[in-house]
Amino acid sequence: MSHTAHIPSHRKPRQRASKSALRAGVAGGFLSTIAVAGAAGPAQAESVTQTIEMPTITDGLSTAVAASAQATQQVALDLETQASEDAAAEKAAKAAKKAHAEAVRKAEAKKKAEAAAKAEAEAQERAERASRTSERTTLSASSGSSDSGSSASSPSSSSNSSNVSGSAASIVAFAKAQVGDAYVSGGTGPNAWDCSGLVQAAYRTAGIDLPRVSQSQSTAGTQVSLDNLQPGDILYWGGAGSAYHVAIYVGGGEFVGAQNSSTGTVQRSMDYDRPTGAVRVL
CATH class of the missing domain: 3.90.1720.10 (endopeptidase domain like (from Nostoc punctiforme))
Known part of the structure; x- marks a missing residue:
């Protein structure tokens, strides 16, 4: 047996229980307070950040830019085509003008050549008549009077x-x-x-x-x-x-x-x- 078995206990169980209860109550209250504070505190301290989602315009902008580029390209193509057509028309007009001038020149040259040929033919005919007249005169003089007499009769x-x-x-x-x-x-x-x-x-x-x-x-x-x-x-x-x-x-x-x-x-x-x-x- 222990030598302390007969020593009366100085503990006060009830008081100890009461303190334990108090302590438990205090601890529970503290924990509750912490819990409440933990629940309420962050709500007061937390900064509110709201994200506004802006509409996306990238797709529409790309379509507009593409359409504008296509329109610009078409305008450039139209201008190039028009320039080509204008150049071709100008070239054709110059060629037609040159051809007309050449035709007029040839017509005038032909007309002058025909006039010159006609004048030459008339001059040649006059020269031939003069030559034939001279030859007939010579032949008539050499043939004598009998030949000249016979020539009076017409064939x-x-x-x-x-x-x-x-x-x-x-x-x-x-x-x-x-x-x-x-x-x-x-x-x-x-x-x-x-x-x-x-x-x-x-x-x-x-x-x-x-x-x-x-x-x-x-x-x-x-x-x-x-x-x-x-x-x-x-x-x-x-x-x-x-x-x-x-x-x-x-x-x-x-x-x-x-x-x-x-x-x-x-x-x-x-x-x-x-x-x-x-x-x-x-």
């Missing part, structure tokens, strides 16, 4: 195209059919002739091939007098073998010939331009 009294037949008729008919055609140097038909080209084509209708040039045609047959002509005879101007012009006697004192660019192919009286001589091929 029209003994020859008339109305009673021509055979090859001569076809030659005369062909020659007359070409009256009104143009004269073109080197022309052999069908609508433009030079003098020897017409004679050659007329004789071809009778199956006769003549030389191409007047110099050779003037010696292609038998020389005949101008007062003893027959339809179809070849008339020539200049010397035999050196003739510069030929035609076809068609009777009635007339001939058909491709004269020059001014007159073309004509039927004229021998008095209009009397030939130097004649040759008979038929």
Whole structure:
């Protein structure tokens, strides 16, 4: 047994319990106070921060910027297209103006050339007439008075195209059919002739091939007098073998010939331009 077993206890259980209860109460109140303070305190001390959510404009702005860029690009493209069209129109206008000026220049040049050619042909015809007149005068003086007397008779009294037949008729008919055609140097038909080209084509209708040039045609047959002509005879101007012009006697004192660019192919009286001589091929 303990040596203290009989020592009375100085503890006061009830008082101890009471203090314990008090302490418990105090502690509980303190804890409650802390709890209340903990609940109330932060609510008073906490700063209120409110976040306002702003509307997002990024998508709309991007769309507007893209649309503006596209519009700007389209305007630039339209301006470029318009500039190209304006440049093309200006270039076409310049080309048209240049072409018009060139056409006018060519027309004027052609007109001047035609006028010069006509004047030259007329001058050539006058020179040929003067030359033929001089040659006829020389031939007349050398042939004597008998020849000059016989020349007074006209071949029209003994020859008339109305009673021509055979090859001569076809030659005369062909020659007359070409009256009104143009004269073109080197022309052999069908609508433009030079003098020897017409004679050659007329004789071809009778199956006769003549030389191409007047110099050779003037010696292609038998020389005949101008007062003893027959339809179809070849008339020539200049010397035999050196003739510069030929035609076809068609009777009635007339001939058909491709004269020059001014007159073309004509039927004229021998008095209009009397030939130097004649040759008979038929």
